[in-house]
Each structure stands twice: as C-alpha cells, then as structure tokens.
Amino acid sequence: MAKKVSVVLSKKEVERCKKLCRTNYRGMIKLKYLLELYAFLPSEEWTFVQPQGNELLRVKKEGRRDAVLWWNATKKQIECNRMGAVVWYVYCIRNDIAL
Secondary structure, X not given: OOOOOOOOOOHHHHHHHXXXXXXXXXXXXXXXXXXXXHHHHHHHOOEEOOOXXXXXXXXXXXXXXXXXXXXXXXXXXXXEOHXXXXXXXXXXXXXOOXX
C-alpha cells in the first residue's frame, strides 16, 4: 500500500504557485485582427454567445470551455482566458501571422 503524504505550503509558496498558474492572457491579441478573428470562428465551428459586461467576444464549441475575450480599460489591451489563447493561436497558425 502506498503511504499518504500531506504537504503543508507556506503563504509565500502558495502565492508563487498562483502566479505560475496563469489564467488570463493580456496583450496577446491585437485589436487590428479582431474583426478577422470574428470572421474566422464560424469556419472552425465555434458558435457566438451573447457577451456579458465588458466582454468583446464569447464563443463556444461542443464539448469545450467557452473562449472569452474582454477589454481591460486600465491597460488598454485585450485579455482572454486559456481557451481564448488557444483560439488565437489556431487563428495565427492558419493565417501565417507571426506571434
């Protein structure tokens, strides 16, 4: 039988882990490509969902998490969640856009 090991992390270690586990990506998506991204998504079978609050775009695909893009007014940049970053990478690869 395997022994159970409990790990106690300090507050500093917990904060470090939170920083390493990225959930939002800022400044990756350029505003000038946003309309082209809108046109690209239906060809990849993404369906548009009504955006909420300060969201620019919310799309979903069967069996996947929603991809969400929103505007950060203080930084003046587009932010996205992990699935939004995946959608952006697919768009860049298919359209030969340098990252």
